[in-house]
Amino acid sequence: MSVAGQFLAGVLLVSGAATAWAAPALPAPQEFYFDSDAAAAPITVVQGEGEDLVAQLLKHRERGRKGLEATAQLASVAIAQGRAELGDKLYREALAEAPVQSALGRSVRWNYGWDLLRQGQALAALEQWQAAAGSLRSNPGWVPPSYALALWRAGQQQEAVKWYAAAV
Template identity: 45%
Template sequence: MKLRLLILATLFAASFSALAQTLPRPAEFYFDADSHATKPIVVVNETGEAAMARLLATIQRDPHANAEAAQLGHMAMEAGRIEVGQALYQRALSGLGSGNTLWRAAKWNYAWDLYRSGDREAALTQWVELVTARNITGSWMPQTLAMALWSVDRKDEAVQWYAAAVRSEPDQWRGTSRYDELLPDWRDDERATLAEVQAAWQANPPSWP
């Protein structure tokens, strides 16, 4: 499938602008699984052009094909078609309310795709919306936000969030030796960024509360 066919699926021409996000103070502990968020969106199990063609056909037929739009958005961004992927994610999210379980998964996946495309501020925007949308203290939140905040030079906040990870699971996050086990889907550079936060936390652990 050619790039122009993907662009035809984004007739709404969504624009995206990441704003600086104000985070709430970290909670004391983060134990919730938040399993509705931390999962890939998979409607079509195939990969490559055949899968993209199937997803696009469904999206063109059905204006409510939000899961299909999110999966195709992920595939587009993974392939380097960033603007197309953003537009597809925006289409999916515009059809979902924050109470919809798919909304959380779409936000979480979109944030990772934005982060890995180099748009760290925009990724942080998506993650902050997940944190503030519902009263959930997801176990993924402290270390992910610590990494994201450090990446956009909000280092004091990053250390505060890393401290929440250590409070929650000290045996996991006090050191860096288990990062490969605990963060198998993270890339090497992402784990390296988190290790920088850990070093800053270790040098000057913030008090609680």
Template identity: 40%
Template sequence: MPIRKLLLAAALAAAVVSGSAGAQALSKPGEFYFDADAQTTKPVIAIRETGDAAMERLAKIIERKAHAPTEAAQLAHLAMEGGRVELGRQLYGRALREIDSGSTYWRAIMWNYAWDLYHLGAHEEAFKYWATLHGARNVSAAWMPPTYAVALWSLGRKDEAVEWYAAAVRSEPDLWRDSSRYAELLPAWRDSDRATLAQVRQAWAENPPRWP
């Protein structure tokens, strides 16, 4: 079956993620964020193929398999990267419906979906998913301060962004006090993401908030 039809079949099997995100509240940052939480920040990879071959194989799996959250999430990411935004949203919706929120894959899917939305310019919606992750577990993950700093800055919530950046500096001052190690610390981020974080760092350096 051609890839176009396979992708359409996958889309028809999924429901659209409903509702738009309103202004999402987030608690004040804590003092320190040391937890690696590596299972959240990993890419969702069900198969090792890439490009069109991966999309076609994933679409076949999803068409035949009633429960395929990781395959749906991987295909969703590829679809959104390729400009098939609505299909990507539908597939992410299917993946999240098919997996329990206690699963490590649920967290990884939420994390990856948020970044895909962020890179589309859907910053408010992306932040909703990151904030959901924040509230889902009692963990002080190292990814939270820089990620929330970038997300909040992009939403125009600059004071909050600086507060979260300050949490990164409190936790690992040698890593975050300047921007020289961003490429090493954030290898999966785009240059534009790191540039936004550098703007937050500059604002923090000019007026670092006091703790607590």
């Protein structure tokens, strides 16, 4: 293959990869988003900070009482401490145990979305939020501002403005 052919193949490969990172297909914004969703709240099993908080969350996981919630909170703590790989692993564990149709499953996805957004992974956050919202038959009020923020940070301002308008 010639140098020009290799260059063209590389450009096509890169442009295909860029397309793969586009925002997931979202529904059109609705006119009203007034419904509440109890799942859209930080998962907090134990209050505290530092090593004491981690130790208490590990105890909850070992005992099996609120183990899923403790795993999700521990994942968020790990990400906040700069241990993103551990946080992602813990979130994957929690996601595997929490069906998206359940309130707890939506809550894990909602929380993971915010942690992903704080890490600069706007499109991954959007995917988590879309999964959480997709299992609802209502229009929860958290959807438009969350989608708008993620889209804006992902560089998709035109789509973000539509969601900001729905939020207002």
